[in-house]
Amino acid sequence: MKLKLRATEQRKVIVEELRRLNTHPTANELYDIVRSKLPRISLGTVYRNLEILSDGGIIKKLEMSGSQRRYDGDMENHFHVRCLRCQRVSDACLPELQQTLNCLKEINGYEIVISHLEFSGLCPECRGSVEDSQRDLIQCKAVN
Amino acid sequence: MKLKLRATEQRKVIVEELRRLNTHPTANELYDIVRSKLPRISLGTVYRNLEILSDGGIIKKLEMSGSQRRYDGDMENHFHVRCLRCQRVSDACLPELQQTLNCLKEINGYEIVISHLEFSGLCPECRGSVEDSQRDLIQCKAVN
DNA sequence: ACTTTTAATAGTAACTATTATCATTAAATA
DNA sequence: TATTTAATGATAATAGTTACTATTAAAAGT
Numbered sequence: 001m002k003l004k005l006r007a008t009e010q011r012k013v014i015v016e017e018l019r020r021l022n023t024h025p026t027a028n029e030l031y032d033i034v035r036s037k038l039p040r041i042s043l044g045t046v047y048r049n050l051e052i053l054s055d056g057g058i059i060k061k062l063e064m065s066g067s068q069r070r071y072d073g074d075m076e077n078h079f080h081v082r083c084l085r086c087q088r089v090s091d092a093c094l095p096e097l098q099q100t101l102n103c104l105k106e107i108n109g110y111e112i113v114i115s116h117l118e119f120s121g122l123c124p125e126c127r128g129s130v131e132d133s134q135r136d137l138i139q140c141k142a143v144n
Numbered sequence: 145m146k147l148k149l150r151a152t153e154q155r156k157v158i159v160e161e162l163r164r165l166n167t168h169p170t171a172n173e174l175y176d177i178v179r180s181k182l183p184r185i186s187l188g189t190v191y192r193n194l195e196i197l198s199d200g201g202i203i204k205k206l207e208m209s210g211s212q213r214r215y216d217g218d219m220e221n222h223f224h225v226r227c228l229r230c231q232r233v234s235d236a237c238l239p240e241l242q243q244t245l246n247c248l249k250e251i252n253g254y255e256i257v258i259s260h261l262e263f264s265g266l267c268p269e270c271r272g273s274v275e276d277s278q279r280d281l282i283q284c285k286a287v288n
Numbered sequence: 289a290c291t292t293t294t295a296a297t298a299g300t301a302a303c304t305a306t307t308a309t310c311a312t313t314a315a316a317t318a
Numbered sequence: 319t320a321t322t323t324a325a326t327g328a329t330a331a332t333a334g335t336t337a338c339t340a341t342t343a344a345a346a347g348t
Contacts, residue, residue, distance in 0.1 A: 006296070152325065
């Protein structure tokens with residue numbers, strides 16, 4: 001009894017737009033984008049579908065610690081870097097690390113199912129524009 | 145002009161209890177525990193102090209992705225493992241990995257400030273008691 | 289094609305974790 | 319002791335997310 005997902009217009013547009021973007025949008029951001037194609041879609045529908053689609057392995061849910069949930073249409077294995085200033089999320093490709101983590105199957109008696117590695121820092125744009133004083137604050141904030 | 149924190153009774157008990165525990169409690173869990181010593185303390189005070197104390201580098205804030213915030217009185221460098229079934233959080237000591245991550249100072253033009261590695265899986269207790277069918281669901285849930 | 293069954297939708301209310309506000313209290317300093 | 323400042327308890331507000339419900343649309347059965 002495999003679950004049957006209907007290919008509704010809403011669902012199709014959500015996946016389509018998510019795949020087209022490389023910005024790892026939040027549910028709300030995606031809602032705004034999808035609304036330009038389907039003006040009557042509701043936020044609840046976006047949330048519901050993002051949940052169903054990620055449960056079904058069609059898209060990826062990114063739960064970055066201490067920040068809003070984001071979604072990714074790219075199912076290839078990769079890490080993410082978040083900018084502590086502008087909150088943008090980019091891809092980070094580090095195959096050796098990925099390999100190391102994949103091999104870690106047990107820690108302290110725990111059976112490891114997922115290892116989630118995330119990086120935060122300053123993106124190229126913010127790096128340039130951040131004052132030294134601000135830099136201290138950002139790093140301070142980050143360490144907590 | 146260094147900030148001056150008063151050693152109030154509330155603050156002292158919060159740190160004391162957090163240091164005593166190795167369970168990485170949520171604000172609410174800690175609130176319940178602290179209330180047995182200070183029955184009139186308010187949840188807001190607990191939240192406020194946890195924030196101030198982690199800003200001040202006295203305790204650690206754990207923002208595990210997709211789950212409630214937790215706090216740790218142990219300031220030594222270490223990772224954490226979360227049980228996907230009972231949500232318990234334990235320490236994971238992996239010095240080589242820690243070392244590797246500390247060396248990663250730049251990715252894709254980002255200046256890396258923090259690398260946050262977290263593991264999720266099944267704790268020793270849950271490992272034993274989880275049925276195979278449930279195991280599939282847990283892993284499925286986890287992969288998203 | 290028509291009926292029945294089931295899934296999905298829009299709209300909205302509810303919920304949970306966390307922050308902010310504010311009048312009052314307590315601690316530190318003068 | 320008086321004054322200043324920080325912290326508190328109580329509560330309201332917020333943000334992100336989930337749940338509910340009546341309605342609509344798709345699929346399956348006849």
